[in-house]
Amino acid sequence: MEIFLSLLLLTLGFLMLVKGADWFVEGASGIAEKFGIPQLVIGLTIVAMGTSAPEAAVSISAALRGNADITVGNIIGSNILNILVILGISSVIIPIAVSGSTVFCEIPFMTVITLLLLVQGMDGTVGFFDGVILVLVFLAYFGYLFIMARKGNAARPVAGKKRKLWQFAVETGVGLGLIVAGSNLAVEGAGDIARIFGMSERFIGLTIVALGTSLPELFTSVSAARKGNADIAIGNIVGSNIFNILFVIGISALIVPVPFSSGFFADAVVAAAAGMLLLASCIRRRTLGRCSGIVMLLGYIAYFIFICME
Secondary structure, three states: OHHHHHHHHHHHHHHHHHHHHHHHHHHHHHHHHHHOOOHHHHHHHHHHHHHOHHHHHHHHHHHHOOOOHHHHHHHHHHHHHHHHHHHHHHHHHOOEEOOHHHHHHHHHHHHHHHHHHHHHHHHOEEOHHHHHHHHHHHHHHHHHHHHHHHHOOOOOOOOOOOOOHHHHHHHHHHHHHHHHHHHHHHHHHHHHHHHHOOOOHHHHHHHHHHHHHHHHHHHHHHHHHHOOOHHHHHHHHHHHHHHHHHHHHHHHHHHOOEEOOOHHHHHHHHHHHHHHHHHHHHOOOOEEOHHHHHHHHHHHHHHHHHHHHO
């Protein structure tokens, strides 16, 4: 009976994620068109922060409860999944066009701040001063996005977008609500199933929790890619990873020192390497193709085997 209930929660969570992602992308792209904002900026801001809500909720609430040791693992694990699994799956389904600013600005920036986090954690803790630096860099990044929005070309028209702004806003909000609620149900169901089969809490945290909090990015990016909104698909992932490090870990470190155990060094290196792989995959043709997606998925399989062998 218990496993049946867990499977029911898991299924319901996935259904909510699918529909929520569909509405969220529709609403966000509609808002972009109404305001003439480039879809890449929408992907890097509203969509990225919205789909990062589960990571933010888990990590910041953990810091408030004094369990900040799970913060770094959740964020780094999610960032690795975002690139290797989510972009991997999305690009296998349909090749994703990548804009020049994403290739030469956002992806390198994401990789650099991942290395910054690694340097900050070398003393075993991401402390208050480290948190201040991360938040200040986050504010500077937002300034860059503001300038980018003002200088960018108007968002391209999207067929069928004849509704009013408030309708797009409601659609975006409802979609986000379904995404967050669906990810929570999916994580709870998957976690219960894992415990029934005797998997360790550590293994669950490194895999199921990280995957669960990344489910919004997965469904949003796949949905955006299939709808032809490539800038939202790639911007969602890159923006989410930047938001996770600068804002989530930064705010958590301002609340309480965040432990950075030696085991996280290898994970942070993998996260930085994933960013470099993403850059190398799209720097020539400005497209993330199926072959690159397969390489990313194989890379995550190798990382998963590494985790299991520890």
